[in-house]
Amino acid sequence: MSDPGRGHHDMGGLPAGPVERGEHDYALWEKRVDALLMLLSDKTRDLVRVDELRRGIEQLGSGAYDELSYYERWIASITGVLLGKGVFTSDELGRKMAEVEARAAGDRT
Amino acid sequence: MSDTGQHSHDHAPRPDQDGPLTYYQAMETAVRELLIEKGVVTAEEVRAAVEAMDARSPAQGARVVARAWSDPAFKARLLEDGSAACAELGIDMGPTHLVVVENGEKLHNVIVCTLCSCYPRFLIGLPPDWYKARAYRSRVVREPRAVLGEFGTEIPDDWEVRVHDSTADMRYMVLPRRPAGTEGWSEDQLAELVTRDCMIGVTLPKSP
Structure with missing residues (x-):
């Protein structure tokens, strides 16, 4: 049934359910993701362009695309672009994420 | 406290999370700290x-709309070059080009970004959740009247409805019609009638 010419993000005109009007206030971490993109895409840094962000999001795969929230998709894509450009390595990222998670676990105990 | 860590496999979209640290929240913190350590x-x-x-909030956009309702020369400049006209009011549209589409006597406009979530964020702040979600993006281009109806906006059959699908480098904003009964109102009074949703085009301005 899938349309070979259509990416999973390309949903204009497809059937879908009613518009769910609920809204949430953006959390600080979401605003920071947004802020990081603003800074990384500015003229001086030019590290993550908007089309690179979008390509990264479109390449998430249809499962992740629908399962992740909006800013989860953004940070996943931004991280992918930065890794691809060698701004940091996956080792550095893995170590830092473990450190952040350990810190958060410590805060909760 | 809700359980936000489990992945279901039915691909149901999950709400954004404010609870305990999730994987992607940890990623945000880690990336931010690495970028700071590296001096980026x-x-x-x-x-x-x-x-x-x-x-940035809808109040900025409301100011632009109220000025356009009050000053025909400004409105003409706004329709000609939205970004330049906003700059006159001290509003920086950033790298994106603003295209303002005007509602007419029997013409209603509504905006969407079917491919992602492009939105006039520099003018009216971050988009509501539904603007970014599948239902709105999929359906508003095919059955705009039905979608508008879900927002309580009934457009008569003999009106034209135009749906504008954004691209990465330009943003649309709807210029609603000035409500009747507002003759002699100040720009501040007029701006009170202008909501975020009427600048997206899913509703009409508040009645005076």
């Missing part, structure tokens, strides 16, 4: 960028 950004720049986005 500073903590102060991140803080300032968050504050700048917080300062």
